[in-house]
Amino acid sequence: xxxxxxxxxxxxxxxxxxxxxxxxxxxxxxxxxxxxxxxxxxxxxxxxxxxxxxxxxxxxxxxxxxxxxxxxxxxxxxxxxxxxxxxxxxxxxxxxxxxxxxxxxxxxxxxxxxxxxxxxxxxxxxxxxxxxxxxxxxxxxxxxxxxxxxxxxxxxxxxxxxxxxxxxxxxxxxxxxxxxxxxxxxxxxxxxxxxxxxxxxxxxxxxxxxxxxxxxxxxxxxxxxxxxxxxxxxxxxxxxxxxxxxxxxxxxxxxxxxxxxxxxxxxxxxxxxxxxxxxxxxxxxxxxxxxxxxxxxxxxxxxxxxxxxxxxxxxxxxxxxxxxxxxxxxxxxxxxxxxxxxxxxxxxxxxxxxxxxxxxxxxxxxxxxxxxxxxxxxxx
Amino acid sequence: xxxxxxxxxxxxxxxxxxxxxxxxxxxxxxxxxxxxxxxxxxxxxxxxxxxxxxxxxxxxxxxxxxxxxxxxxxxxxxx
Numbered sequence: 001x002x003x004x005x006x007x008x009x010x011x012x013x014x015x016x017x018x019x020x021x022x023x024x025x026x027x028x029x030x031x032x033x034x035x036x037x038x039x040x041x042x043x044x045x046x047x048x049x050x051x052x053x054x055x056x057x058x059x060x061x062x063x064x065x066x067x068x069x070x071x072x073x074x075x076x077x078x079x080x081x082x083x084x085x086x087x088x089x090x091x092x093x094x095x096x097x098x099x100x101x102x103x104x105x106x107x108x109x110x111x112x113x114x115x116x117x118x119x120x121x122x123x124x125x126x127x128x129x130x131x132x133x134x135x136x137x138x139x140x141x142x143x144x145x146x147x148x149x150x151x152x153x154x155x156x157x158x159x160x161x162x163x164x165x166x167x168x169x170x171x172x173x174x175x176x177x178x179x180x181x182x183x184x185x186x187x188x189x190x191x192x193x194x195x196x197x198x199x200x201x202x203x204x205x206x207x208x209x210x211x212x213x214x215x216x217x218x219x220x221x222x223x224x225x226x227x228x229x230x231x232x233x234x235x236x237x238x239x240x241x242x243x244x245x246x247x248x249x250x251x252x253x254x255x256x257x258x259x260x261x262x263x264x265x266x267x268x269x270x271x272x273x274x275x276x277x278x279x280x281x282x283x284x285x286x287x288x289x290x291x292x293x294x295x296x297x298x299x300x301x302x303x304x305x306x307x308x309x310x311x312x313x314x315x316x317x318x319x320x321x322x323x324x325x326x327x328x329x330x331x332x333x334x335x336x337x338x339x340x341x342x343x344x345x346x347x348x349x350x351x352x353x354x355x356x357x358x359x360x361x362x363x364x365x366x367x368x369x370x371x372x373x374x375x376x377x378x379x380x
Numbered sequence: 381x382x383x384x385x386x387x388x389x390x391x392x393x394x395x396x397x398x399x400x401x402x403x404x405x406x407x408x409x410x411x412x413x414x415x416x417x418x419x420x421x422x423x424x425x426x427x428x429x430x431x432x433x434x435x436x437x438x439x440x441x442x443x444x445x446x447x448x449x450x451x452x453x454x455x456x457x458x459x
Contacts, residue, residue: 043414113416157403191407193402194433194434198398198403199397199400202398220437220438237438285384293403294394294395294396294397295398296399321404328395348396349396
């Protein structure tokens, strides 16, 4: 039997498992192929939902569904934590049992982890909306925030969803205006490089909107530490910024599993950017946030990568030559307030065009967030 | 003099899209020890001005920018 193991039950892992169940349907039913999805979390979490939690527009429960409801019945689902990858012997080991699992092809889709404690004082002094607990705490803080200096600071690089830091200040600006509090709140956005975003077109778009909406832009701003008592941010560049409410994009890290397996020095898997095959081992792929490719850590990337890897793995399982490749396709919606949005799409080496924000695109973003569950099922 | 022919770390940001070569560099540099020599490979012409500007702000040393056939190699030393 040809065994395909997928580690991680987020967007990449779930879409891939379902695509393979469809592509290899007859081989699985004949007992020639097994597609096994292994995840420590019995729930599938759709992280973009968390952006709306601080504003009371979504709840953290909206972000999750039991993974067993999302995967095809032909997929073997294992709820367990993988603790080791032996790429020489093609074996996985697990947290709570002594047995191991052989694979013929392995896909790592373990995602990114938040690590606010990597910056001194940040966990104590800062809020974030990148996970359920942080988003709920920020919601409670924002509900009582009537005056002062709100700072949105991009601290962690790389981080998930490079659009979200730009969206948050535009959304909080509109949200505060709706509540008559905007005049008493100063908003500042900080970014590590010499413009408002890594993508020039997004930077230009955001800079104009920030100016129009009285949001202060600070560039070349790399946070060194936060003093939670004094409520001051200190930067690598030697500057200080006082805040009353700090919303940070926290540092992210990959996985010790990756480093221990020798698949990437800093926790992200080194891959060929087109085939998504690990550079350090045979029979191993990586998709989604854990794969070190020169585009966004975003759900759309994981989704498109899953389609490519499904084709490559299915080809190999059938004994044919894989030809599908990933061209860096990325699609991101961008909220420009509480009731208008735009979207961008691009591939490797391309600069996107930012369309004029509109209400229909905001509705499209909200609509997609609901129909995302069809994406997870491999249908959309 | 530091040898740019043999960098300790090479960051391949050729054809990088979002969020781009300079952000790729910042993401890697923060985990590197002082004295590490890095080669950033980029196909973005803007990187040849953006990166030196950031290096000066952040206090790292620009060693050399080499124009190759299809990309630029920007060499720097982490402080």
